[in-house]
Amino acid sequence: MTMHEHTEWTDKLSDYLDGELSDQEQRAVAAHVAGCVECSQALHELRGVVERARTLVPVEPPGDLWKAVANRIAVESERPVATFGTRRRFSFTWPELIAASILLVLVSGWAALRMNRPSSADLQVRQPGSTDLQVRQPGSADLQAGPDVVPASVDDTEYDAAVADLQRALQSGRGQLDPATVKIVEQNLAIIDQAVDDARRALAQDPANADLSGYLQETKRRKLDLLRHAAALAEDLN
Amino acid sequence: MTFNAGTSRVTGTDADVALAASGDSSAFERIYRTHVARVHSLARRMLGPGEADEVTQDVFVRTWQKLHTFRGDAAFTTWLHRLAVNVVIERRRTYAVQRDRITDDPAALERITVPPARADLSVTFDQAIEQLPAGAREIFVLHDVEGYKHREIAALLDITSGTSKRQLHRARMLLRRRLGAL
Numbered sequence: 001m002t003m004h005e006h007t008e009w010t011d012k013l014s015d016y017l018d019g020e021l022s023d024q025e026q027r028a029v030a031a032h033v034a035g036c037v038e039c040s041q042a043l044h045e046l047r048g049v050v051e052r053a054r055t056l057v058p059v060e061p062p063g064d065l066w067k068a069v070a071n072r073i074a075v076e077s078e079r080p081v082a083t084f085g086t087r088r089r090f091s092f093t094w095p096e097l098i099a100a101s102i103l104l105v106l107v108s109g110w111a112a113l114r115m116n117r118p119s120s121a122d123l124q125v126r127q128p129g130s131t132d133l134q135v136r137q138p139g140s141a142d143l144q145a146g147p148d149v150v151p152a153s154v155d156d157t158e159y160d161a162a163v164a165d166l167q168r169a170l171q172s173g174r175g176q177l178d179p180a181t182v183k184i185v186e187q188n189l190a191i192i193d194q195a196v197d198d199a200r201r202a203l204a205q206d207p208a209n210a211d212l213s214g215y216l217q218e219t220k221r222r223k224l225d226l227l228r229h230a231a232a233l234a235e236d237l238n
Numbered sequence: 239m240t241f242n243a244g245t246s247r248v249t250g251t252d253a254d255v256a257l258a259a260s261g262d263s264s265a266f267e268r269i270y271r272t273h274v275a276r277v278h279s280l281a282r283r284m285l286g287p288g289e290a291d292e293v294t295q296d297v298f299v300r301t302w303q304k305l306h307t308f309r310g311d312a313a314f315t316t317w318l319h320r321l322a323v324n325v326v327i328e329r330r331r332t333y334a335v336q337r338d339r340i341t342d343d344p345a346a347l348e349r350i351t352v353p354p355a356r357a358d359l360s361v362t363f364d365q366a367i368e369q370l371p372a373g374a375r376e377i378f379v380l381h382d383v384e385g386y387k388h389r390e391i392a393a394l395l396d397i398t399s400g401t402s403k404r405q406l407h408r409a410r411m412l413l414r415r416r417l418g419a420l
Binding site: 010011013014015020042045046048049050052053054056058059060061063065066068069070072073076 | 263266267270271274275276278279282290291294295298299302303363364378382383388403406407410411413414417
């Protein structure tokens, strides 16, 4: 038997071991192995490798990675996590900002659809609660929550004052931010402002519409969140 | 595919998954503690120790993000493990290793073979796996360590089952020499 012919047999040993060959091939390999010391030895060693692999046990990482995971989750979920024990840091990445833009467009679209629907007088009007204590789903389930989610009530006076404060803070730290980031933040704010204006106009025509009211409050909260993030980012970079 | 890790805590894990999905970070930390060794070992064996820590973090951040999509149709450990495999494979693609990894490398056999005098110097089976050529290592870990079938590996890696089989055999042949020295 030439070396090449023998290699053809050894190349089939793993498939033979795993039962991946046809019945005819399985029998042929078995017959060859029975009469070939080299292939018999190779098959024995391959079997040992497979058994060794199956007995490998998981090994703990050399260091504790939880703190790093927790910090990243805190940023991802945009809420503080009590067990982290570190100051929450904010960061803006391009994907986050772009995602925020897309989300706002979707929310605006949802609102537009709602505005074009007849007033839902039979809808139960729910009292807004405090979203500060509201637990959010991982992965930002805002859109999935739909109209049943009761958004925070943001009083216009308090809202305007908070916006003004945050805009001043952002303005003072504006120079610390990358121009591209500033541009995207401003684009997002413009989208939110447009959505707030649209919702206010629609609500003026249909004051009893609970969906519209909820949407307006949620949109205002988004603007506050965005301003807080941007201001915090500028402060961190300062 | 088989997955045995964590089965002793099924009830606790199920409760923790539900809690974590509602935003309970303490429950999520317990999930992390239960599964981190499994995830980290997968990442280390498939990518090497240099990337294992970061990829493990990526896996758990992704898990946190995706928890609300877990429907309980499969065991949570299976769901998490598939997610981990996907994150690992994405990482390999990100670094454009994919195009080079399923290739025959005649030098691989020489690289993995150490002089007999050094063969007993703390060379573990895990370390031998890490020294395999990337493509062969990936398929060996998925098939022989994690229990995936060739058709599953082919789908995951966008290769043929035949390629998966050839790379697996290659990995085993390389490792059998090392195993004799361990």
